[in-house]
Every structure is written in structure tokens, then in C-alpha cells.
Amino acid sequence: MNRSREQIMEKVKEQMPEKRWLHTLGVMETSVRLAERYCADPVKADLAAILHDYCKYWPIQEQANIIKENGLPQDLLDYDKELWHSHAGAFIAQKEFDIHDEEILDAIRYHTSGRESMTLLDKVVCLADYMEPGRDFPGVHNIREIAEHSLEKALIAGFDSTIGFLLSKGKRIYPLTVLTRNDLLMQVSDN
Helix, strand or coil: CCHHHHHHHHHHHCCCHHHHHHHHHHHHHHHHHHHHCCCHHHHHHHHHHHHHHCCCCCHHHHHHHHHHHCCCCCHHCCCCCHHHHHHHHHHHHHHHHHCCCHHHHHHHHHCCCCCCCHHHHHHHHHHHHHCCCCCCCHHHHHHHHHHHCCHHHHHHHHHHHHHHHHHHHHCCCHHHHHHHHHHHHHHHHHH
């Protein structure tokens, strides 16, 4: 990595409005706390959280071009634009910040959709994004309570909330999100 944590944070802060920066700070704090609680690497959790929304406020066409031109999953373009920044962000984190740790890149890449067989770091960053202190939506307090005992059950509650919201708005659901939820359900039932 050719930049310090502080330099990366400054660059990220420049890419987003103040409200989103405050969200990012909340995700950083929550990621580290969850990492420490569930024995994930807190340094990796912190870095993935810093970068998780790096491209979120880039022009939509720029995000689409990054996906189209760099071999990223083309099916993303058929679904909600809210998914695009995660894959674009992981790509840019590698190119712009010289981050090559696949665990960190995957945590950025899958923080919105999830994926089957999520790593511990994937789970930590995804869940932190759902439940950081600035989040306020129906059910978030329940997700926070569940997270005290189970990453998987808290993520299921988070994905249930997201899927329910998308259904209520008549939106398409990215298939990987459904597969993720089903995989988490199987993990919980196996315990």
C-alpha cells in the first residue's frame, strides 16, 4: 500500500458529502468493534470500511464504465445502481491505492450484495454497513441486538430488511443477495 491510512481517509472524504463521510466513520468504528468481537482482523476491517463507499458518489456512467471495461460482473448493470459502487470501489481501491489483499477487496466488493460463503471479514463489513450508529430505519435496533450474539443471524435480519424494502418498491432483487441469505440460513441451521 503506497499511502498511509490518513492519506486514504482524506482521499475518501473528498469523494463524498459530509453525511456519507459520517456514515463511513460509523462503519469504520462498527467494523473494528465487530472484528474484535468475532476474531476478525481489525486492521483489515478498518481499511475495508474506510474504502467501502469510495465510488458511491461517482457519476453513475463512470461506475458503469468501470464495470463494463474491467471484466466485472456484467449482470450488475441489470440491477439497482446502488450495487455498482461496491464492485467499482474494489477495482479502484486496487488500482488507485495499490491494495492487493483479496480479503479486503472482497469485503468492499460484497458489502452491498453479500455472497455465498462470505468470509468473516465480508460479514463484519457488510453488517457494519447495515447497523453503524448513524443508521436509523425500522428494524435496525433489532439487527444491532442480534449482532451481539451472531453475525450470521444479524446479517439474515439485514438482508430480510433489504429484500422486504425492494419488494415493497417493486424493484428487482439481485440474485446473489438471495443466494447469500439462503447460504446464511444454512450456516445458522448447521449450528
